[in-house]
Amino acid sequence: MAERINRDTRGVYIIAATPFTDRGEIDHDSLLSLVDFYIGHGVTGLTILGMMGEANKMTGDERRAVIDTVLSRSGDLPVVVGVSDAGLANLTDLASYAMDKGAAGVMVAPSAGPAREDRIEGYFHAVCEALGPEVPVCFQDFPLATGLPVSPALIRRLSQERDQIVMLKHEDWPGLTKITQLRKQEEAAGVARLSILCGNGGLYLPQELQRGADGAMTGFAYPEALVQTVALHHAGRVDEAEDLFDRYIPILRHEQQPGFGLAVRKYVLMKRGAIASAATRAPGPKMSAVDAAETDRLMARLEARLKG
Template sequence: MAQRIGRDSGGVFIIAATPFTDRGEIDHDSLRRLVDFYAGHGVTGLTILGMMGEANKMTPEERRAVVDTVIDRAAGLPVIVGVSDAGMRNLTDLAGHAMDRGAAGVMVAPAAGPAREDRIEGYFHAVAQALGPDVPMVFQDFPLATGLPVSAALIRRLSSELPQMMMLKHEDWPGLSKITALRADEETPGTPRLSILVGNGGLYLPQELQRGADGAMTGFAYPEALVQTVALHRAGQVDAAEDFFDRYLPILRHEQQPGFGLAVRKHVLMRRGAIASAATRAPGPRLSATDIAEVERLMARLETRLAA
């Protein structure tokens, strides 16, 4: 069984895509191959059923099946499971299944509703109570997707009041100052440390690492870029980490287009042999012939740049 996440967890927890067949069925063979692909590129762990994993298009039974396939294939590599759901019962059922199967923790985003911090605070207390004290939690802070901005002060308060809230998935944009504020809080005696992994495809990863982030929890079709950037930074080679990461920026930027970017990521994963089909589940984006030619050109330019 994999080790559970803690307040010092770091590295790269790659956000895993969910492979589908051209008919829209979950492709479990490709899912196993994808786990091997990520593990082969040195990721610290996996995060499944996130927003880019198309979990909102799956039935409860399909989500459980994905959990089973990934955890079985990961063979001890830590797996965090996104369990966000409009219904508390659905959330806790999936979280219970994931933890029983050996998940390292669960990820929860604020529930849809008015953008009031008292409501968000109450929600996370309710989630923590429903899950129990032994389920490590990741707070997914992604205001661009949820429409719910959350202050550093509230995140710190929840982290201090809820012992099981171990980690922040930081995806505020712009949000570098939020990382600085959270790390400054920890200089106060008695303030518990919070693991911070960053998202947004890693667009700002070098700067976020310099602000005190512990690594990345995001998706990118070139996971080795994230892994090596974090490794260089940890080794104290800050400029080398940024120079290395910069080589991947053109295709990473292209992959970060809202909505459309998922189709780009899946196409690249398919071309790299990680999955059999680039299909997204309907309703989802599809690449035109022009789009594909564009992506292929970016891939070729990256290969040339890396070879040089």
Template sequence: MADRIDRHTSGVYIIAATPFTDDGALDLASLDRLIDFYAEKGVTGLTILGIMGEADKLTAEERITVLERVLARTSLPVIVGVSDAGIGNLAALALHAMDKGAAGVMVAPARGPARDDRVVNYFHAVCDALGDDVPVCFQDFPQITGVPVSPRTILELTRDRPQIVMLKHEDCPGLPKITTIRKAEEAGSPRLSILVGNGGLYLPQELARGVDGAMTGFAYPEALVEIVRLHLGGEADRAEDIFDAYLPILRHEQQPVFGLAVRKAILMKRGAIASAATRAPGPRLSATDLVELDRLMARTTDKLKDL
């Protein structure tokens, strides 16, 4: 069984896509290939059933199928997204995932009024339902959830509920939040592992602010691995040189909604999955989009040769 996440977890936890066939069915053979692809690129761990994984478009049975397939396929630590409108459903999926060998679970605040007391009460209820033994990653992604969360609330929750050991940081702009949390830790607040998302778009600056790595789905996971390794090893300038080479295609992937189709098309072109299909309703690339993407991928390859 892989190690569980804790307050010092670091590295790159790649957010895994969920492969579908052209007609929208789960493609388990491609899922196997994708998990192997991520492992070959040197990631520290995986995060499944997240927003990029189109978890909201999967049935309850399909979620179980995906998590069991992934956990049986890899020895890497796996964080399972379990956010759900119902706490009973959330807890059932989370406890099943942990029983199958997951390293932890990821939970986002429930949609609703953006009040700190509501967020606090919700996470206390979640932690009560899960029990103290389940490590929790707090997913802070207000652009999607519609629920901004203050650093004070995050710090209060991780202090009061020790199983909240990790922050998936995707607030934007979010650099001041990282600094606030790290300064509070210097003053005695419990440490949080902080892994960042947003495609890695701000990764060099976030690493400079003291985060522990990345948790995002960029279709060149080896880039994230190298940037994090270099930066944590004290080679910040070299890390930014690598980042700069990937920036045009990374930025292209980050387009709202459309970016998921771009990311899956890159994974298909790199041989990781058989089809770039997203599950309906989802974006599709036109012939013009694909020509544009081929050019971006070729330019990225040429830039890396120079490095």
């Protein structure tokens, strides 16, 4: 049984893509291969059924099938399951299924609605009540996707009042000041530590680590870049961590194109042998021949840069 996430969790919890066939069906063989690929590159854990995992395009049965496939392969590697849903009953049902199967925790984003903090606060209390105190929760703070800014004060208050909210997936942008504020709060007596793993493709990972983040919870077709950057930073080799990370910036930036980056990520994963097809589920972005050639060039330049 994998260790559950807690307030001291750190490392790289890679956001796993969901492989599809060219006909739009979940490719479970490629999903197994992808888990092996991530494990082979040294990730600390996996996060499945996130926004970039295209969970919103899946049926409930498909989500359960993805959980089954991943957990059948992950062994002792912790797996966090995204369970955000428009309906609280659907959310708690999927979370219960995931935890019963051996998940390390669940990830929940604020529900759609007015951008009022009292509403978001009430929602997370309702979620925690429904899940029960034994289910560790990662609070997904991604205002660019949800349209719901959340203050450090609210995140801290929820984490203090609900022991099971042990982790923040930090994806605010710009958000470095938020990390600083959250860590500053922990200097006060009685304030519990909160694990902070960062998203946004890792674009700002070196700076986020320097501000006090514990690692990354994001997707990138070169997971080893995230793993090695975090490991070097935790070893106190801060400049080396940033120097290594800088080599990947051109292709990482290319993969972070809004509305299109997932197609790039899946194409690179396919070229690296992790999955059989670069298909996204409709409606989703598709690579043209020009896009593919452009990405091939970036991959070749990265390879040369790493050898140099």
